[in-house]
Amino acid sequence: MNQIHKITSSRLFSLLGSTRKARIVSASALFLAVCAFGAAGVAPLAPDASDLPVKSVQEDVVAPDLGAQIAAIEQKSATEQFVHEEKIRAGDTLATLLTRLGVDDEAAETFIKKDSVAKGVMQLKAGKRVQAQTDEDGNLQWLRAVVVDGKDIPVKNIRITRKGSAFVAQEEAAKLERRVEMHARTISSTLYAATDSSEDGAKLPDSIVKQIVEMFSTSIDFRGDLKKGDHFNVVYETFWQDGEFVRAGRVLAGEFTNKGTTYQSVWFEDPQSKQGGGYYSFDGKSLKKAFLKSPVEFSRISSGFAMRVHPISGQWKAHKGIDFPAATGTPIRAAGDGVIDFAGTQNGYGNFIIVKHWANYTTAYAHMSRFANGIKKGSKVSQGDVIGYVGTTGWSTGAHLHYEFRVGGDARDPNTMNVQQQAPLTAAEMSRFKTYASDMAHRFALLQPGGSRGTRVAAK
Secondary structure, eight states: OHHHHHHHHHHHHHHTHHHHHHHHHHHHHHHHHHHHHHHHHTOOOOOOGGGSOOOOOOOOOOOOOHHHHHHHHHHHHHHOEEEEEEEOOTTOOHHHHHHHTTOOOHHHHHHHHHOTTGGGGGGOOTTOEEEEEEETTOOEEEEEEEEEOTTSOEEEEEEEEEETTEEEEEEEEOOOEEEEEEEEEEOSSOHHHHHHOOTTSOOOOHHHHHHHHHHHTTTOOTTTTOOTTOEEEEEEEEEEETTEEEEEEEEEEEEEEETTEEEEEEEEOOTTSSSOOEEEOTTSOBOSOSSOSOSSTTOOOSBOSEEEEOTTTOSEEEEOSEEEEOOTTOEEEOSSSEEEEEEEEOGGGOEEEEEEOSTTEEEEEEEESEEOTTOOTTOEEOTTOEEEEOBOOSSOSSSEEEEEEEETTEEEOGGGOOOOSOOOOOHHHHHHHHHHHHHHHHHHHHHOOSSOOOEEEEOO
């Protein structure tokens, strides 16, 4: 019977045809969709949160260990250190300085007063910085100070450090950071008004302004020639310590436009030659006079290059030099760049120095009271360097400098010598100079955005 039913159903389904099959399938799909929609329509809404049952949970909470936390904070505080910085004030004592630095350490104060190095802290000048590190109780960990010379230039650092319950003081030579600065200025009234302006946020140091005047004074009358609109560029060196300005150094290059004409000068000191540095035009010609007119500042001539009655022997004799009377101890300057060829005592000259210059020029200095520090045979000197001090050693009747100018070993009257410039650069020096001058010219180009700057000529 089951078998007959299967055959009959199969036949019946095959007789319905394709059209009826499609209608049955469509009807089935529609029936299922209606059922699904009906089910979605009668789905129950989410219950209100206020109707939900509330369940209380009770747990034991462990209170924090405040003692342990306090101990940890105290331990951290015990290791904390504080760094203070102060500037020396006029009338400061060691006690007042240490107080401002947060130092409350009697042992440290006693050490500074007694130690030969540490006591240098008590001799610092007003305005100088002192740094100190302490713990939370004011015990000194270290102290650092900078000692300066008479020209306010740092010469050494003093550092005091705690070592257990004791202290150690050390000093070392001050290490300065060299920087090169470039500035451009336009004249609106006076030179000093321009250098004090802050158009680029910097005031030019007075020593730099003085060098600018000296550099161009033979070409420009700064009292009457300056015109509104004149301008200049300057490149110079400065020295710093720990981010603090110490001093300005040398003008490395200058360019000054006055009445449409631009004057240029660049400093060059060849690292491979024995000659001192000097200012040159950008084509390598020296701008410095070869020799000073007087090795002693602000002095008259008491005896010139001529025949005279010798003050000691009373006989007529050629005076082969020039005498400059001056007080004992007056500085004597090297007349030109060169190397010390002799430094010692020689017959009637007393304390005597001979400086060998370029070519066959030498200069001699007699009757000195003493030599300057570091002066010895072979020492390199630059024009204007102090080499000794006026005295009355040897055959002398009073304090004065006997100065000789020699060519090939023969004394000549320096007033009749026409030596206008220092030694010319050699081929090798000229090659190195051109590289250096090119760098300075590039710096000038960076300082001026464009436009004509007039006819350029060397400072004279």
